[in-house]
Amino acid sequence: MRSSTLYFALAGPIAVRAASGTGQSTRYWDCCKPSCAWNDKAAVSAPALTCDANDNPISDANAVSGCDGGTSYTCSNYSPWAVSDTVAYGFAATALDGGSESTWCCACYALTFTSGSVKGKTMVVQSTNTGSDLGSNHFDLLMPGGGVGIFDGCTSEFGTALAGAQYGGISSQSQCDSFPEILQDGCNWRFDWFGNSDNPGLTFEQVQCPTEITDISGCIRDDDGDYPVFSGAGSSSGSSTSSAVAAASSAKTSSTSSSIKASSTAIVKSEVPSSSSEAEAVGETKASSAQWSKTTVAQTTKTTAQAESHAAQETEASIQTEAPATQTKAATTKKTKAKTRSKAGGCSAKSYTATLAAAGTAVSAASASTSTVAIYQQCNGASDLFPNGALACAEGSTCVYSNDWYSQCQPN
Template sequence: MLLSLTNLAILSVVATVSTVEAQQKTGRTTRYWDCCKGSCGWSGKASVNQPITSCDRNDNPLTNMGAKNGCENGGQAYMCTNQSPWAVNDTLSYGFAAVKLTGQNEGTWCCACYKLTFTSGPAAGKTHIVQATNTGGDLGQNHFDLAMPGGGVGLFNGCTSQWGAPPNGWGQQYGGISSRSECDNFPEKLKPGCYWRFDFFQNSDNPDVTFEEITCPKVLTDRSGCIRNGQNPT
């Protein structure tokens, strides 16, 4: 009987581990901050209470969800500065990301939240919880493009029209700035998110991650305004 109970205990542990492994997937990251209105800021993208909040040129939240993207000529809607990342402690931070997941579409990931654990680079072992506010047309599979001021504008650049940034944004078009001191010249509201990259993130260069979807924390949905139907952020 003792052997039988031991075997049952082992089977139970194996089943639990298998369940956790099934929930966790591997992915990759890059970084960006293009100042553009996020793709999840349009109605009809997903089953949510409302699209993510966008802001005007002066970082004031817009009530008109249909406002034209600031990355287009004549556009008024930009990425709000409160969608910058921030650290809770030395091992946990929150933020937002553009997302592309294997076999899924915007209807699945818009406004969904994911727990990312970095598995390579200086930030390995740290956790970054993000809400998907955008979709990257140039992203690969299971790919999280982490939003961080100074991370590079990528394909589109709204930072010049919103903040007077250089023609290719701050730093390189892909990758952004290269030193913490460059954050000192950013608009005040963008400085903390820029410093996050060099402090919490330790200037990691596109680290790999394991990830799993989780119920969105209220600290994220309070900033984005977007909650997936059926979820109760805590």
């Protein structure tokens, strides 16, 4: 998909070129440290923040990713959250036509979805990760339960694997109950506000980052003020946020976090250090995550407003995979994560192990590879990604080619 450029007039004589266009989405949550958590990725106030295995902030920019045997993980409050019935905030890994990490790291984009049950809704995301294997104008949305993809940092963080398929993640909302408590709100968000939409299409415009988002990531671009303020009405051309969005957003818990991203939707992010010192320590996996804090007065309290309808079905849950790009992992690349969190305590790996052990065995069995796949799920693929061989579509559907890394079963 080819991006276009919009020009927004400033108070002075300069015009700002805001990235915009038509794009695609996928989902992931791999618990790894994100690419934009490294130093020198872009002109920013500070790299995106990260946490240790107990969800405590890490201030060491050189902390090694948990996906590489280190101690730096995605913070739980990188989970998406609803600002209103039609607006949500969150984080994503991105790849935009004509851009690079220097232009999109910690930049924010207003995504207006054009398909699926989330059609017409808008989500403002901050880019905390990247991936050379992503498609054109691609936003890989961070959401717990979205699947770990090629790189699984969650097992080392929590002591056991998260429920759900490696690609695409869980298939029903009830599976969110087996997740660590700090990830459950973000997991439920997918089935509530997001309507369990499966990789919806979208249009996007670059906007100024809402403070509710940068309070979490701790990362603000030097040029952030050059872009239009998100109006809260599905358009980014307004001069100020709407009162509804401002009111709902101000109640969101201010906390910071970060992570590496490896696509749960089978999108493997390959990262190249941007400085000479980083080059010595080859590339790094990426991941990011966030705690979904609902509107509440207390900074340390989150209320979960979950819809009763469980739209999740295996036909809706995508088990996607994109051919993994060769990814080198850094043992000593620069990454940063200093994060202030309002939530007391962290996610205990021991307590989570006990919880998942009791609830997760049936889930893991259900996510095993099968000989055929349901409508709207991944079909075909390399044998290294599908242990049981290429997957064929179930009766009544056809495997439709999308790109060199991804095909999907669609109704005849």
